Amino acid sequence: MAAGASFVLDDVRVSYGSCVALDGVDLTIEPGEAVALVGPSGAGKTTLLGLLNGAVRPDRGSVVVDGRVLRDLSPAELRRARADIGFVHQDLALVPNVRVLQNVLHGQLGRMSFLRALRAAAFPPRRAVAEVYEILERVGIAEKIYEPTRRLSGGQRQRVAIARALYQKPRALLADEPVSSVDPARARDAVALLVEVSRERKLTLCVSLHNLELAREFFPRLIGIRAGRIAFDRSSALHDRDFHALYDLAEEQVS
């Protein structure tokens, strides 16, 4: 199995109308790396993650995933490229009124024809169910497999979202503020789970985080983003000076 995906952003600029979300961003993420994006709300973390999974198209510069420039891909190629990247959304983005099993099965839609997907939704193949069960077991909610998703707690739903991303058999895992949808006690578990499963499966991991403590604890590399630019890009064995830079960011979040 191939190792994790690599990402290269080259002088990327993204704007929404007159509002510039990211500007002059250069970034390289190596296969199998675990990276945390830190910075205040509105700094551009979500936009940056959107660039990495092909949801956001840059105005300028290029996004290269595994050596392929996303801009040059045909829609079908882009779909295939996106199928290789699991994304855990901030609002989880599950379908609430279907079973957990269905939500996880959705992870593989990108690799199925429409008719096969319909058949799999109506009569899930035994092997697929077994595989989903195994993943749900890994994230700790195997017993919920046939539960309607809306009946789950926030933390459990987040695990469903992670399971869906994993069932995609991705080469990279992206997560947008995975701690915002759970209570603080569960936040650490959520981040730990993402880091562990990515390590086990040799996935490239990129997570945006408000919480600097968690970022420092779990990620060897931190990328600070402020006002649409990369403020710093350091290993998390921080010098005091870097820590102060982070601390400034934290101050900004508070104010």
Added chain:
Amino acid sequence: MSERAATIWIPVPPTRVSVRSLVVGLLVAAAILSAMYLHLGPGTLTPSLAGRRAAAEFFVRALSPAARYESDVMPGTPPLLVTALRAVGVTVVIAASAMSLAVVIGLLLAFVASNAWWIGERAGAQSLWMRLLRRSVAPIAYGSARVVMALMRSTHELLWAVLFLAAFGLSHTAAVLAIAIPFGGTLGKVFSEMIDEAPRDAAEALRGAGAAPLQVFFFGLFPRVFPDICAYTFYRFECSLRASAVLGFFGFPTLGYYISASFENLHYGEVWTYLYTLIALVIVVDIWSAGLRRRLVV
């Protein structure tokens, strides 16, 4: 400085508010003028003595609906209650057939008339064919579906019934089509709006996982609105029962046929028997659909 601090500054509301009050004023004036034009008022409701007597007679019979025919009938005619139940049967069958057809029409139209399925990938190159589909074919299909739905539902089912009666005569197919067409148009419009207004988060997530637009629509968007679609369909089923009953006034053997026949013969007791059957039918359907809806939403 101190002078300015002493005055209280109030932000000026945007001028649009006054335009809005002008519009409201015009609407109120229009309502009053229409009422005057139509000579609306309690004075015009004074019934004639005979009319009052007939009305009193009719409403008094509400307390004593007929259990058997109020005049001699041809030998071999089934008892009144059997006739009423048969009429209920025909009413339900026509309503159910019409709704089944209307749901199919509505879902097909809703799919074409929602813009959810042709919003495309944002990153990546687009082939000429895809661009053509998104920029012209899809919007044209969208627009025409909206026009078709408007035409279907702007004509009342009774008018469709008149049309089909003239064309096909008194057949069940005519009755079913007369209801299915306007109801299909309404369902299509409401379904498409439900689909377009549904949260797109799951749909975006599936797109992010590489799902094709059709898959995004059917797995990310449609399940989200499915309970709403069912609930609204049940509500419309109740409406179609009433429509089916009323089509009887044109001679289709639904409840309305017997109601109008008995009414013309001044058999008010029979009228009330049929009316109570209709009311019971609507109540039963309401209880049933409420139960189903409860189970769907959870």
